[in-house]
Amino acid sequence: MSWPRRRFSAIAFLLSLVITVLACSGEAKQGERQSSTSTSRVLYADSVVATTSPVQAAQITVNASASYDAASRYWTYSYSITNDAGSLNVLDRFAISPVRRPAQVSAPPHWVVFHGSDGDSNAVVWSVKDLGPAPQGWNGLDLFVGPYHLQPGQTLDGFVIRSLQEPNSIPYYAQAFDTLEAGGEDEVPSPPTIFNQGVTGLTLGPLFSSVVGANNDGTGAARIEFRAPVPNPSSGTVTVSYYLGHAAHVRLSVYDVAGRLVKVLRDARLPQGLYSTTWSGVSGDGKRAAAGVYFYRLTADDQVIGSRKVVLIR
Numbered sequence: 001m002s003w004p005r006r007r008f009s010a011i012a013f014l015l016s017l018v019i020t021v022l023a024c025s026g027e028a029k030q031g032e033r034q035s036s037t038s039t040s041r042v043l044y045a046d047s048v049v050a051t052t053s054p055v056q057a058a059q060i061t062v063n064a065s066a067s068y069d070a071a072s073r074y075w076t077y078s079y080s081i082t083n084d085a086g087s088l089n090v091l092d093r094f095a096i097s098p099v100r101r102p103a104q105v106s107a108p109p110h111w112v113v114f115h116g117s118d119g120d121s122n123a124v125v126w127s128v129k130d131l132g133p134a135p136q137g138w139n140g141l142d143l144f145v146g147p148y149h150l151q152p153g154q155t156l157d158g159f160v161i162r163s164l165q166e167p168n169s170i171p172y173y174a175q176a177f178d179t180l181e182a183g184g185e186d187e188v189p190s191p192p193t194i195f196n197q198g199v200t201g202l203t204l205g206p207l208f209s210s211v212v213g214a215n216n217d218g219t220g221a222a223r224i225e226f227r228a229p230v231p232n233p234s235s236g237t238v239t240v241s242y243y244l245g246h247a248a249h250v251r252l253s254v255y256d257v258a259g260r261l262v263k264v265l266r267d268a269r270l271p272q273g274l275y276s277t278t279w280s281g282v283s284g285d286g287k288r289a290a291a292g293v294y295f296y297r298l299t300a301d302d303q304v305i306g307s308r309k310v311v312l313i314r
Contacts, residue, residue: 086286
């Protein structure tokens, strides 16, 4: 072999060696990045390592009321949440949005409330704060269900907003415990928020665009008004509102077209005010109601106020 040909072969060999070394180095660095990402255990208060069941496994009923104080010109919005017996998960968070910055917000014991949380600057968000004692063998990293999460079949009240804004029908969001994945590091998506994955419906809340200091002139103080359900037809949650011009014992029930009781949504004595109740299309025994026509029936002090028809589509 001549010298130029030997020199060319040597150069080709050296170039091949350099390319191989660089390729191996790149693969090693890429492997290191993948390893550091895949073994990430960073957790957030609203995230867990693995999704164990879809958020649809939660079924909730929200009762809401709005009362007006003419002296202070403030509205007080109170919410009672029932995690229906048919749910397969505990409730971890509850939110109302959009809401102007309220004058005051309150949370049930062992829960905490924020305004402007979860990536939405106009949201009021409640979440479980106290997880209680850790379970035996806890690894110090994973979140766990505590005694103050709302269990299936339980009802919790104490969710309160005090605002100058008058009532309107606005969205609520509810989040089950184990539906969010960990994330937020490099190359790892941030955990989805309650507004992206939460169960949602309509309830009473402060009208975001209303004039501050709305007046209540007191007209119709003795009347009882039963409003139409929305949305109608519905493939999910239906909301019905009613106004009590005076305190009364209220019973709100759902019946099928044959007149059979499907579910009692509310049975309590309530003061004067505007109220809202959601129905997720689930019967009293936790079964999903079939598609068809249903009727809300409202009584006050054992007197029938009226009925409202709603159509469920599946």
